[in-house]
Amino acid sequence: MTTMSGAQITINLLERQGVRIIPGIPGGANLPLYDALSQSTRIRHVLTRHEQGAGFVAQGMARITGRPQVFFATSGPGATNTLTAIADAKLDSVPCICITGQVPTALIGTDAFQEVDTYGLSIPITKHNFLVRSAVELFDIIPEAFRIAASGRPGPVLIDLPKDIQCELVEFDAWPEPAQPDPPPAFDPADIMRAAELINAARRPIFYLGGGVIQSEASPLVASLADKCSIPVTMTLMGLGAMPMDHPYAIGMLGMHAARYTNLALEECDLLIAAGARFDDRATGKAAEFCPAADIIHIDIDQAELDKIKTSHVGILGDVREVLEALLPLVQATRRQDWLKFISDLKARNPLRIPAGDNLRNPHELILHAASLLDDETIITSDVGQHQMWTAQMYPFRKPRQWLTSGGLGTMGFGLPAAIGAALACPDRRVVCFSGDGSLMMNIQELATAVDQNVNVKIILMNNNSLGLVHQQQCLFYGKRVFASRYERRVDFAKIAEGFGMKAFDLATSREPATTLAHALHHDGPCLIHAAIGGNENVFPMVPPGAANKTMIGGETRVHAVS
Numbered sequence: 001m002t003t004m005s006g007a008q009i010t011i012n013l014l015e016r017q018g019v020r021i022i023p024g025i026p027g028g029a030n031l032p033l034y035d036a037l038s039q040s041t042r043i044r045h046v047l048t049r050h051e052q053g054a055g056f057v058a059q060g061m062a063r064i065t066g067r068p069q070v071f072f073a074t075s076g077p078g079a080t081n082t083l084t085a086i087a088d089a090k091l092d093s094v095p096c097i098c099i100t101g102q103v104p105t106a107l108i109g110t111d112a113f114q115e116v117d118t119y120g121l122s123i124p125i126t127k128h129n130f131l132v133r134s135a136v137e138l139f140d141i142i143p144e145a146f147r148i149a150a151s152g153r154p155g156p157v158l159i160d161l162p163k164d165i166q167c168e169l170v171e172f173d174a175w176p177e178p179a180q181p182d183p184p185p186a187f188d189p190a191d192i193m194r195a196a197e198l199i200n201a202a203r204r205p206i207f208y209l210g211g212g213v214i215q216s217e218a219s220p221l222v223a224s225l226a227d228k229c230s231i232p233v234t235m236t237l238m239g240l241g242a243m244p245m246d247h248p249y250a251i252g253m254l255g256m257h258a259a260r261y262t263n264l265a266l267e268e269c270d271l272l273i274a275a276g277a278r279f280d281d282r283a284t285g286k287a288a289e290f291c292p293a294a295d296i297i298h299i300d301i302d303q304a305e306l307d308k309i310k311t312s313h314v315g316i317l318g319d320v321r322e323v324l325e326a327l328l329p330l331v332q333a334t335r336r337q338d339w340l341k342f343i344s345d346l347k348a349r350n351p352l353r354i355p356a357g358d359n360l361r362n363p364h365e366l367i368l369h370a371a372s373l374l375d376d377e378t379i380i381t382s383d384v385g386q387h388q389m390w391t392a393q394m395y396p397f398r399k400p401r402q403w404l405t406s407g408g409l410g411t412m413g414f415g416l417p418a419a420i421g422a423a424l425a426c427p428d429r430r431v432v433c434f435s436g437d438g439s440l441m442m443n444i445q446e447l448a449t450a451v452d453q454n455v456n457v458k459i460i461l462m463n464n465n466s467l468g469l470v471h472q473q474q475c476l477f478y479g480k481r482v483f484a485s486r487y488e489r490r491v492d493f494a495k496i497a498e499g500f501g502m503k504a505f506d507l508a509t510s511r512e513p514a515t516t517l518a519h520a521l522h523h524d525g526p527c528l529i530h531a532a533i534g535g536n537e538n539v540f541p542m543v544p545p546g547a548a549n550k551t552m553i554g555g556e557t558r559v560h561a562v563s
């Protein structure tokens with residue numbers, strides 16, 4: 001028989017699940033847990049400066065590894081500070097487990113100091129949540145949290161752990177087995193046959209890939225199917241990297257900021273094969289007018305996604321990789337010469353246009369120039385705004401899990417802590433975070449964490465001294481009434497970084513910005529690369545919010561095309 005406290009049991013169970021790094025912040029209600037963690041020889045704690053930061057560090061680790069990652073916060077404000085990161089994980093299907101301290105059981109419901117109903121608050125933004133009522137329950141709850149977070153469509157799980165339960169002693173004689181994810185649902189072979197028939201009969205098919213393809217590691221199968229059947233492939237923001245951007249069948253990102261030819265190709269397709277994608281409005285535009293001429297095959301591991309936005313002709317509940325594996329031998333090898341020619345002509349007439357040259361004050365050129373200095377092992381994170389969309393449009397993603405961005409929730413402040421998490425999980429890889437001045441200031445305190453951890457993170461700060469994407473919308477759709485989107489005051493980001501102990505480089509004041517950029521990207525340890533960009537740059541093309549994807553504005557008149 002062994003006797004341990006609830007806190008010690010929790011830490012041991014986390015160790016047994018393979019957890020090696022936990023970001024978080026201590027406080028009164030989780031101090032017993034921290035005390036137990038201090039005795040762990042297997043788990044390293046990363047002290048972030050804000051609980052939202054801890055959530056995004058965990059997300060960075062989870063997005064890059066595909067495995068559930070854990071973060072800690074205390075009760076009350078600690079717990080409420082995690083909510084944005086949890087909601088973000090829910091919308092982007094990221095497996096993570098948030099363990100919050102709670103006031104002692106006897107005080108729950110008394111408005112005790114730092115009491116908040118974390119369980120209630122987190123119900124709509126988690127895949128599942130638990131309020132632990134006795135320490136012995138931990139033997140079930142902790143493995144169950146890992147099983148739920150990782151099974152099927154991944155997502156966040158919250159465990160609220162009252163302080164008295166952390167201290168409660170339990171006698172026990174055996175540990176439970178670490179949890180494994182459930183096997184994916186079995187699909188119906190008849191659906192696969194029907195999907196194969198639709199593909200064989202189609203003249204103008206297009207693959208539409210979402211983040212589920214990356215999660216299920218289905219990229220090689222998509223490439224095989226695309227090759228075998230001449231199927232062009234478009235990706236969502238979350239799906240970028242599922243197929244190399246320079247693959248002959250890749251036609252780039254679809255939707256609000258797609259190249260014109262990509263959205264126009266979708267107008268013409270007669271079969272849409274949606275894989276691990278959820279027909280998000282930023283991808284589809286006005287859903288009723290999305291792919292007007294197409295039958296739809298929809299493959300997804302989440303039953304709730306099938307027929308949610310668009311009714312499919314064949315809906316297949318299953319793991320994308322397994323479904324495509326079954327489909328591959330059933331489709332006929334077909335060279336759809338006319339369709340490929342149609343698309344290459346469309347692309348020649350409606351390419352993604354960018355300015356020519358090497359002016360690092362221009363956002364497109366800055367991103368392309370940085371990309372030319374980086375290899376495919378580099379992990380890219382972004383914040384949210386114009387810089388995110390430019391990066392999605394420009395960066396030559398070639399590998400799954402190379403690109404971490406807040407897609408569903410669109411959370412400013414994601415980029416830096418997610419980059420720290422990615423770097424902690426992959427210490428031998430470089431991580432570059434493209435950020436905007438508005439977004440960086442949302443979690444700027446994590447510069448201190450990056451320095452503490454000496455992570456290989458380079459922040460390229462595209463500073464337009466404004467909330468650029470808001471400014472753009474005001475200019476385009478609100479009669480140029482620019483309001484609350486320009487900052488009055490210029491912030492000296494280099495000084496701030498240096499204040500946190502981080503090396504800073506400034507391309508704006510450098511006489512040779514290209515050399516400075518190359519030097520900075522190879523700097524040892526974290527650094528901030530400040531790049532001033534013009535305040536009136538727009539992300540084009542753009543589909544007005546709520547409009548059909550064919551209603552693109554902008555993007556026709558620039559100087560040369562990206563191949």
Ligand SMILES: Cc1ncc(C[n+]2csc(CCOP(=O)(O)OP(=O)(O)O)c2C)c(N)n1
Nearest residue numbers: 385386387410412436437438439467468469
């Ligand atoms: C937490 C949060 N608050 C507000 C928004 C709304 N929003 C979307 S983009 C944006 C501007 C982003 O500015 P910045 O980070 O400087 O990037 P830029 O668009 O200038 O590249 C805002 C305010 C958001 N996405 N997230």
